[in-house]
Amino acid sequence: MGIKSKPEYRELEFDGNATRHVLLAEGPGGDALLRVLDQAARHGRDADAACGPLDVLYLPSAEADLSARLRSHASGVDTVVAPDRRGLESALRRVLTQAVMGTRLYVAGSEAFVWACVNVARETGVDDDEVQRERCGTLARPVQCVHCKAVDPAVTTNVYVCPGCGLHVFVRDHFSRRLGVYQSVCVDAEAPGEVPAIEEVYP
Amino acid sequence: MSEQATVAAPRVKPVETFRGDFTYSNSPEAIRRFPFPFHRDDYMYSVNIEPHDGTPPGSAYAPAFDIDEHYLSEMAERRTVLEEDPKRCQVLPYMMEAQWDTLELMMTSLAADYPEHFSLTCDGDTWTWENRLLDIRDTFTFKDADTLPLEPFEYITRQVQGDFTLHGQRNDMLYMDGGMVTCQADWSLDFDLGMNFYEWHGPVPRAHEMGVFERALKYLLTLKVGSPVRRLNWTMTVNPRMDTSPENYDKWGIDRATITPDNVGELAHLRVELQSLWRLPRSNAILFSIRCYLISMEELATVPKWARRLHRVLRDLPEDLADYKGFIGFRPTVLDYLARYDDGAATSPGGAPD
Numbered sequence: 258m259g260i261k262s263k264p265e266y267r268e269l270e271f272d273g274n275a276t277r278h279v280l281l282a283e284g285p286g287g288d289a290l291l292r293v294l295d296q297a298a299r300h301g302r303d304a305d306a307a308c309g310p311l312d313v314l315y316l317p318s319a320e321a322d323l324s325a326r327l328r329s330h331a332s333g334v335d336t337v338v339a340p341d342r343r344g345l346e347s348a349l350r351r352v353l354t355q356a357v358m359g360t361r362l363y364v365a366g367s368e369a370f371v372w373a374c375v376n377v378a379r380e381t382g383v384d385d386d387e388v389q390r391e392r393c394g395t396l397a398r399p400v401q402c403v404h405c406k407a408v409d410p411a412v413t414t415n416v417y418v419c420p421g422c423g424l425h426v427f428v429r430d431h432f433s434r435r436l437g438v439y440q441s442v443c444v445d446a447e448a449p450g451e452v453p454a455i456e457e458v459y460p
Numbered sequence: 461m462s463e464q465a466t467v468a469a470p471r472v473k474p475v476e477t478f479r480g481d482f483t484y485s486n487s488p489e490a491i492r493r494f495p496f497p498f499h500r501d502d503y504m505y506s507v508n509i510e511p512h513d514g515t516p517p518g519s520a521y522a523p524a525f526d527i528d529e530h531y532l533s534e535m536a537e538r539r540t541v542l543e544e545d546p547k548r549c550q551v552l553p554y555m556m557e558a559q560w561d562t563l564e565l566m567m568t569s570l571a572a573d574y575p576e577h578f579s580l581t582c583d584g585d586t587w588t589w590e591n592r593l594l595d596i597r598d599t600f601t602f603k604d605a606d607t608l609p610l611e612p613f614e615y616i617t618r619q620v621q622g623d624f625t626l627h628g629q630r631n632d633m634l635y636m637d638g639g640m641v642t643c644q645a646d647w648s649l650d651f652d653l654g655m656n657f658y659e660w661h662g663p664v665p666r667a668h669e670m671g672v673f674e675r676a677l678k679y680l681l682t683l684k685v686g687s688p689v690r691r692l693n694w695t696m697t698v699n700p701r702m703d704t705s706p707e708n709y710d711k712w713g714i715d716r717a718t719i720t721p722d723n724v725g726e727l728a729h730l731r732v733e734l735q736s737l738w739r740l741p742r743s744n745a746i747l748f749s750i751r752c753y754l755i756s757m758e759e760l761a762t763v764p765k766w767a768r769r770l771h772r773v774l775r776d777l778p779e780d781l782a783d784y785k786g787f788i789g790f791r792p793t794v795l796d797y798l799a800r801y802d803d804g805a806a807t808s809p810g811g812a813p814d
């Protein structure tokens with residue numbers, strides 16, 4: 258649990274009621290997609306029906322590259338391996354412009370990745386609730402400094418030095434889905450120089 | 461909307477400051493009408509909502525939107541904040557109808573409550589708005605944004621004391637879809653924009669578990685046009701500083717370390733928000749008005765009942781609330797100051813002075 262604005266994540270699960278499926282992952286999130294693809298294949302066999310078109314968009318990361326396994330998993334599945342975040346986002350935009358009612362999105366990866374995808378989907382009219390989200394791999398948080406608004410996409414510590422303004426800022430649990438970031442606030446404003454021990458709490 | 465007769469024409473002071481040399485202070489009349497928020501000697505979160513119905517006559521609660529002696533100062537402060545940080549005023553694109561609703565509600569209310577200061581003349585869609593306090597006179601076409609110098613929401617909220625937020629209602633939920641937020645108690649409009657009712661209240665301790673927000677939301681979802689409601693919220697602020705935004709916390713946080721037994725009466729302020737909620741007629745959105753009042757401990761202590769009661773409320777306030785409200789560090793100093801005024805005598809019910 259956490260405060261109400263802190264997002265929750267859960268294991269992706271194939272949705273047999275959907276008419277179209279868009280699967281997105283970064284690095285170790287590829288494992289979650291392989292699981293969904295297994296479920297889709299089983300569903301096809303059990304229901305004796307095709308599960309509707311299925312797209313896989315994958316971004317390898319330093320943590321893991323599962324592109325070969327994803328490519329070989331299922332024939333007849335459109336698999337795009339993107340070179341970078343931007344490439345993946347524009348592939349997602351392309352897929353979503355052809356989206357139909359009943360399209361489901363499945364996203365797995367770091368929090369920064371998950372919310373970047375959710376925000377692209379939202380721009381094209383997909384509701385947050387139609388997107389399944391699983392956090393995989395790093396617990397690093399995308400964080401915005403409330404003072405100068407600079408975003409650090411992967412903060413692993415309770416306190417960090419803001420790359421924008423240089424203040425020591427503390428990472429709160431308060432999360433903005435619109436911006437896809439947690440909020441950080443000056444940690445020593447009331448006692449300048451008194452910075453608590455910096456610990457890796459989001460490894 | 462309030463009866464004309466209930467509202468006196470407020471005397472308006474020349475501009476005082478809410479930063480730097482902090483020249484802001486309350487006249488004896490402003491102290492008497494301060495919306496003291498405690499009806500008893502203790503405090504806990506609750507669904508404290510009541511009709512905003514023009515009562516009691518002559519009080520700060522009576523007008524739709526209270527204009528008082530600090531009008532010019534607060535409008536000047538708002539301009540300064542917006543110059544430094546234009547993102548303090550943002551409205552999501554689909555809220556244009558709600559912007560016009562807000563402008564209409566504020567113009568008609570101010571003209572009715574304060575005819576000496578404001579007037580509105582409507583000739584079909586051609587409206588003329590006059591604000592004699594700020595020396596503004598504009599003729600525009602209602603619902604044609606190109607005929608105003610600013611978008612309607614920003615145009616009018618630069619002329620009314622208090623922060624304002626706009627909330628679309630969808631699927632039994634309210635969303636933070638816009639606002640003018642320059643005198644807030646430590647929350648960020650830019651960050652909270654787009655959040656739902658539960659999310660933007662995320663940082664508040666206890667109230668979620670107590671079911672306060674669930675019941676409050678349920679109540680608001682059925683709010684009716686023409687039947688606004690209000691509630692009070694409060695905290696403590698050091699110096700009469702309006703802009704206690706998180707954006708500038710790195711600059712004002714240090715104030716909390718400056719409180720001493722010698723200056724606490726002058727520096728520590730009770731900050732009260734008179735919040736009113738309005739269903740808007742065309743957009744079906746809700747307008748939330750957060751009117752902020754500041755009073756120093758010295759000024760407050762001129763009303764013996766208030767000093768006595770505030771001493772007891774602050775003394776017995778649970779740690780988590782004092783911590784959330786940001787005064788846990790200087791609470792002992794404030795308590796020592798107020799204890800001098802607490803003779804143990806019983807206090808009368810209600811918030812009004814004896």
Ligand code: HEM
Pocket residue numbers: 505506507508509625627634646647648652660661662663664667672673676677680691693694695746748784785
């Ligand atoms: C649309 C209407 C409302 C808006 C826009 C609003 C907004 C806010 C915001 C932005 C905060 C600060 C949260 C933070 O720390 O970041 C807050 C605090 C709070 N709100 Fe609301 N609120 C609304 C209605 C209500 C209602 C009806 C209640 C009734 C119980 C309520 C109870 C509270 C309480 C108890 C706090 C904590 C205040 C403190 O201890 O200082 N709010 N609200």
